[in-house]
Amino acid sequence: MSTETSAPAPKAVDRAAYQAELDGLRIREKAYTREGDAIAAARRRLPMVEVDAGAPLIGPSGQVTLLDAFEGRTQLIAYFQMWHADHPAAEQCEGCTFFNSQVRELSYLHSRDVTYATLCQGPYEESVRYRDFMGWDVPWYSARESIDTLMAGRGPFMLACYLRQGERVFETYWTTGRGVEAMDQTYGLLDRTAYGRQEPWEDSPAGWPRISGNYMSADGRPTAQWPRLRAGHSDDLEAAGQHS
Secondary structure, X not given: OOOOOOOOOOOOOOHHHHHHHHHHHHHHHHHHHXXXXXXXXXXXXXXXXXXXXXXXXXXXXXXXXOOHHHOOOOEEEEEEEOOOOOOOHHHOOHHHHHHHOOOXXXXXXXXXXXXXXXXXXXXXXXXXXXXXXXXXXXXXXXXXXHHHHHHOOXXXXXXXXXXXXXXXXXXXXXXXXXXXXXXXXXXXXXXXXXXXXXXXXXXXXOOOOOOOOOOOEEOOEEOOHHHHHHOOOOOOOHHHOOOO
């Protein structure tokens, strides 16, 4: 991006004028926050639907169930990672990589009796190598045998919440598309900058910088893969049956 002084930029004003504009925006921001709180309250009052607690998953110790993925906690948040079978790391889903790579510290969820896990749509041995290459330490399961039951034709980018009552499991919420931005802090930070996300659909002043092409990838692979490669991590997934 250009750093020249001729690059498009907001109008420069004195601090009093700047603060007056910001104070006006702050009213809208606070209304947005309160509306988000109200929506969350409505979300907590949704009904729930029972799902198969015995739906098979494959994890590091072999076959387990959806109930096992709770790790003994009361609630489970599960992200359904897309998987392109027999494709190299560079060709795996850039959107799933973008969102899942931002879920890191899980202790705060655990303190609320909530488990987070990735339920990958591909085979375990093949897909867990991708998780390891990316340096993720979230619980990872293959849900390939249960995708039709758990996703029921929904997606892509599906995030689902479950509640356990004894040995029974209930789905309480799910979202796809931009709803999975709940997993992300990058967009929230970019939305507060002068140039925003720089995506084509955004309402920005004329001349503002825009990202061309796929904004979640760079030079032919998901953006988050490049730091791993520069650090010397191998993305060779041949041992998992993928092509080099």
